[in-house]
Amino acid sequence: MSSRLDVSMPQRVRLPEPEAEAKAATLLQFTDELVAAYIMDHPFTKRLEAGNLPMEAAQAACLDWYGLHRKLAASFARLYHRFIQVCRSHTDIEEEFLERISHELTRPKAGGRTLLLRDSVKALGISEGTLNNPPQGSDLRGFVAFFGRLHSEGTFAEVVAGQLGSAFAPYARLWHEALKNKYGVADPANLYWELNSRLDQEKVGGGALGTRAENAYMIRRVFEEGLTESRYNWSMEYSAEMAVKLWAYMLRGYVRRFKL
Amino acid sequence: MAVSETREQKGLNRKECWKIVNEAFDEALRIAQDRLFDHPFTRELKAGTLPIECIRGWLLNSYAWALEINSSAAYKYYLFNDLLSQKVDLLAMLADKRGDEYATPGRGGHQRTMDVLGKALGLSPKEMQEYHQLPAMRGMLDMIVWGNESSQRLGMSLAEELLGHWCGLWFESLVKHYGLTEADAFYFHLHAEADSQSDHQSGDSIGHEIMGHGQSHRYLAVRILEDGLMEPEEMKQTVLRQAGLDGYLNFLDALYDTYHPTKGISDVEQTRR
Numbered sequence: 001m002s003s004r005l006d007v008s009m010p011q012r013v014r015l016p017e018p019e020a021e022a023k024a025a026t027l028l029q030f031t032d033e034l035v036a037a038y039i040m041d042h043p044f045t046k047r048l049e050a051g052n053l054p055m056e057a058a059q060a061a062c063l064d065w066y067g068l069h070r071k072l073a074a075s076f077a078r079l080y081h082r083f084i085q086v087c088r089s090h091t092d093i094e095e096e097f098l099e100r101i102s103h104e105l106t107r108p109k110a111g112g113r114t115l116l117l118r119d120s121v122k123a124l125g126i127s128e129g130t131l132n133n134p135p136q137g138s139d140l141r142g143f144v145a146f147f148g149r150l151h152s153e154g155t156f157a158e159v160v161a162g163q164l165g166s167a168f169a170p171y172a173r174l175w176h177e178a179l180k181n182k183y184g185v186a187d188p189a190n191l192y193w194e195l196n197s198r199l200d201q202e203k204v205g206g207g208a209l210g211t212r213a214e215n216a217y218m219i220r221r222v223f224e225e226g227l228t229e230s231r232y233n234w235s236m237e238y239s240a241e242m243a244v245k246l247w248a249y250m251l252r253g254y255v256r257r258f259k260l
Numbered sequence: 261m262a263v264s265e266t267r268e269q270k271g272l273n274r275k276e277c278w279k280i281v282n283e284a285f286d287e288a289l290r291i292a293q294d295r296l297f298d299h300p301f302t303r304e305l306k307a308g309t310l311p312i313e314c315i316r317g318w319l320l321n322s323y324a325w326a327l328e329i330n331s332s333a334a335y336k337y338y339l340f341n342d343l344l345s346q347k348v349d350l351l352a353m354l355a356d357k358r359g360d361e362y363a364t365p366g367r368g369g370h371q372r373t374m375d376v377l378g379k380a381l382g383l384s385p386k387e388m389q390e391y392h393q394l395p396a397m398r399g400m401l402d403m404i405v406w407g408n409e410s411s412q413r414l415g416m417s418l419a420e421e422l423l424g425h426w427c428g429l430w431f432e433s434l435v436k437h438y439g440l441t442e443a444d445a446f447y448f449h450l451h452a453e454a455d456s457q458s459d460h461q462s463g464d465s466i467g468h469e470i471m472g473h474g475q476s477h478r479y480l481a482v483r484i485l486e487d488g489l490m491e492p493e494e495m496k497q498t499v500l501r502q503a504g505l506d507g508y509l510n511f512l513d514a515l516y517d518t519y520h521p522t523k524g525i526s527d528v529e530q531t532r533r
Binding site: 038041141142143146148149241245246252 | 324389390391392393395396398399400402403405406407409410504506507510527528530531532533
C-alpha cells in the first residue's frame with residue numbers, strides 16, 4: 001500500500017561498483033598509512049622488531065591486547081543485532097556479518113581468537129589470576145571504550161570504517177616473530193599472532209578484525225548502497241584515524257612506563 | 261524497607277559511611293588537585309601566560325565532552341532506574357542534577373553558557389559542534405561515557421568536585437588576564453559554584469535548592485557503601501585511582517602539544533613520548 005503522505009527521505013547516493021571499490025581501496029590505504037606512521041614506526045614497535053623489548057613490556061602489551069581483543073570480539077558480535085535493519089534489506093551484508101561473527105567465536109576452536117590470545121599471554125608467564133583480573137590503564141580503557149561506543153552509537157559506515165583488519169597484519173607478524181624467536185613461544189600458543197598476520201592476504205576468516213578482502217567488501221557496499229550516513233561531528237576517516245591513534249597512545253604508555 | 265535491611269546486614273551505619281567516604285574523597289582530592297594544579301597548562305593559565313590558542317583548543321574539545329557526558333548521565337538515570345526506584349533519595353538527587361544541568365541558568369542549561377564563552381574567545385557554536393576531538397580527548401571521553409553505561413557504581417566520581425575547584429581558577433584567570441567579562445566566563449563560575457559547594461542555588465528553573473554536584477558524588481558513595489554495593493577498601497581504591505587523572509592529564513598534554521604556537525609538536529610525535 002502506498003503512503004498518502006509525501007514524507008519520503010531524499011534518495012541515497014549510490015555509486016557504481018568500480019567507483020565504490022576505488023573508495024574502499026582509498027580508505028583502506030588511509031588506514032594502512034596511519035598504521036605505518038603511528039604504529040610500525042613507533043619506538044615500542046621498533047624495539048619489538050629489534051628483539052630487545054624487555055619481557056615486562058612484552059607481557060604488559062600482550063595482556064593489554066588480550067583485554068582489547070576480548071572486548072572487541074564480544075562487541076563485534078553485537079553488530080548483527082545493532083544493524084539488523086541493514087541486514088534484513090541486504091542479505092549479502094547479513095551473511096558477511098554472520099560468517100565473521102561465527103569465525104570470530106569458533107575458529108580455530110571454541111572461544112575463537114580470544115582464547116588463542118589467552119594462550120599467548122599465559123605462555124609469556126602471566127598468571128590465570130592476572131588474566132582474569134588484569135590491571136587496566138587509562139590508555140587501554142580509552143581504546144576499548146572507543147570501540148564499545150563506536151559499535152553502540154556509530155552509524156554503519158563509521159563502524160565499517162573503524163575496522164583495523166589488514167592494517168593490523170604487519171604488527172601481528174612482528175609479534176609472531178618476536179614470540180617465536182625472542183621469547184620462545186611456539187605454536188599453538190603463538191597461533192593468535194600467526195592467524196592475524198595473514199589478515200592482509202587471506203580472503204575470509206578475519207573475524208572481528210576482518211581480512212582486507214572482507215573489510216574492502218563491506219566498505220564497497222557502504223558506497224554502493226549509499227549507506228554513508230555519519231554523525232554530525234564524525235566521518236569514516238575519523239573512525240579509522242581514532243582507531244589507529246588510540247592504539248598509538250597505548251604504545252606510548254609502554255614507552256613511558258618501561259622507559260623504552 | 262529493603263535499604264535499611266541491607267544496611268544492617270553490612271553493619272555500617274550512615275555516620276561510619278560518611279567518615280569513610282569523606283576520608284577517601286579528601287585524600288584523593290588532595291592528590292588530584294596537586295596533579296592538576298601543578299600541570300604546566302594550569303600553571304600558565306593561572307599566570308596568564310597560556311597562549312589563547314591552547315584555551316580555544318580546550319573549549320573546542322570540551323564542548324562535545326560536556327554535551328556527551330551530560331546526555332550520558334541522563335541515559336544512566338534511565339539505565340539504572342529500576343535500582344533507583346528502590347532508593348528514592350538517590351532517584352530524587354540524580355533527577356535534580358539532570359534537571360539543573362539541563363535548565364540552569366536558562367533554557368538549554370549549562371551547555372549554552374559554553375556558547376557565550378566560545379563567542380568571547382572567538383569561536384562560533386558551529387565550530388565547536390563540528391570539531392573533531394583530539395584522540396586523547398576521544399579516549400578519555402569514551403572511557404567515561406562507556407563507564408556510565410557499564411559500571412555498577414552509578415557514575416560515582418571525584419571529577420565533578422575536582423573540576424569545580426579548577427573552574428574557579430579558570431574564571432579568575434580569564435577575567436584577570438584574558439580580558440573576558442564575568443558574564444563571558446560565567447560557564448566557569450557556574451561550575452565552580454555547582455560542583456565544588458555543598459549546596460547549589462538553581463534559581464527558578466528547578467524551583468528549589470539542590471545538592472552541589474560534587475557533594476552528590478560523596479552522597480552516592482555513602483549510599484553505595486550502605487547498601488553493600490562496594491566494600492570500603494574498594495571504594496577508597498576506586499577514588500584514589502580516579503585521583504591519578506591519567507586520562508585528563510594526557511588530554512592537557514595533547515592540548516599543549518597541539519595548540520601551543522611555539523612549543524607544539526607533531527601529531528605523530530605526541531604518541532611517542
